[in-house]
Amino acid sequence: MEKIFGKTEGLRKSDLRRLSNLYRRRLPPERVLTPELAHTLAGLSQEIHRPVALLLDRGGRVVRVGVGDAKDLPIPEGAKAERRLSGFRLLHTHLAPGGLSRPDLSVLFLHRLDSLAALDVEGGEPTTLHLAFLSPPKALEEDWRLLPPKPYFQYLDLDLRAEVEALEEELSRQARVRELQDGSGERAILVGVDTGEGPEAEAGLAELAELTRTAGGVPVGRVLVYRSALDPRYLVGLGKLEELKSLAYHENAATLIFGLELSPAQAREIERVTGLKVLDRTQLILDIFALHAKTPEAQAQVELAQLRYLLPRLVGKGKEMSRLGGGIGTRGPGETKLEVDRRRLLERIAHLSRRLEEYARRREEARRQRKRRGVPLLAVVGYTNAGKTTLLQALARGGEPGEDKLFATLRPLTRRGFLPGVGEVLFTDTVGFIRKMPEELLTAFRATLEEVREADLLVHVLDASEEGALERYRVVEALLQDLHVEAPRVLALAKADRAAPYDLAYLRERLGGVPVSAVKGTGLKELREALAEALLASGVRPQAWAQYT
Structure with a gap:
């Protein structure tokens, strides 16, 4: 006997056998239902005093039989395959009038069903049929299209296959239009959570958008959810997930990216409820690191x-x-x-841990050789995409060109340079920092970050043109404190040519620092002098010939 889903408790074996026989039924692919099936379902529902639900594929074959409402019949995972719609339609009975309920329509929308039909039953006879289809994703339009309720026999000649084909063609057309507008990048809805942080939560959501673009995605929607406490199962609540699913549908997005780290259980539940790919901020950053890892x-x-x-x-x-x-x-x-x-x-x-330990030993040997030579090491640190690599290239007159991307540098890039009154020095670039740096990254890049601990001087590069620069400065300093870095620092206010004069003056008043533009070459002389002065003040001895430069 085939499996019967839903609320089967208390049913007799004979009832279960009759329900199982429904698997043998087959509807014409172009028909919503037939008179024979309508009377069979109505009679069964009346006898067992419960609604009956059928899930059919596009060929008209019954693939699942259930007892209860539409939400009680589980839809197979991975049903959509390559289609825009799932390829399934649901037909169920109602023992009381009232039409399609909100839970019914949620099942239609969340599972991308071809159609959803509800057959009213009175006295064991089929009466009114309620029919709904998804709407093409257009602004300010409902997620579904309800046809007028009519006696079921008036829908017997409706061409269901033509309706579905027309809907899929419209969905495909709109998807092509959006792809031409945004390119072929993966379209994603970004979800931030504000539990009382206020402006910091908004800044985090903006940063999540930049991370998404760096990973090759297209952020097509941003949602900031206000919650006093996080939902342990759904993070933002089941109702909000349905809203996000609706937004993703209208924006033709297949991915949800959350600004907080999700627990394994939360990720599974959110994917199950929405049917979308779900990522969190940590996965996104790891993905960017994988994209930029070359060595x-x-x-x-x-x-x-x-x-x-x-x-x-x-x-x-x-x-x-x-x-x-x-x-x-x-x-x-x-x-x-x-x-x-x-x-x-x-x-x-x-x-991998053993391999990284070997790399760490080689790096330690290189540091010992450098110390024997007495060449000072200057580590360039700062928030990701602050302009560290571009500034290093300008100071050292060599190295790789910088990129306007987050985490473009993953390995210590060391280049030789010269400072007036000091002589030869080494500049080394480092991994960019970011707020709420994933612990996995700090652990994995431990050997790389040793360069920061061993440096004689830190060049803290701060993007002066970035809104929220002061907060980014605090993030980097807090991470350096967590890493127990005690080396003296010189602050370089990078991209000064792009910063508003008032903002630049405000940062200098609060933090000090040397304004510099690595692209235009302004401020480099003053920065070199500030670096040399800081090195000499920290006890670094100048090379003999450098005293006269």
């Missing part, structure tokens, strides 16, 4: 961070573990490494 050391560091993050999330093979289609959140170790058993995964983590 063997950087690649090993990123893979180790990703595996440590994903290890507690390897529960079964749910939707969150089957993203074979590519896109944001899939770079790095890949599906083959993520779906191995836990023992092999731990072995891989141990192997």
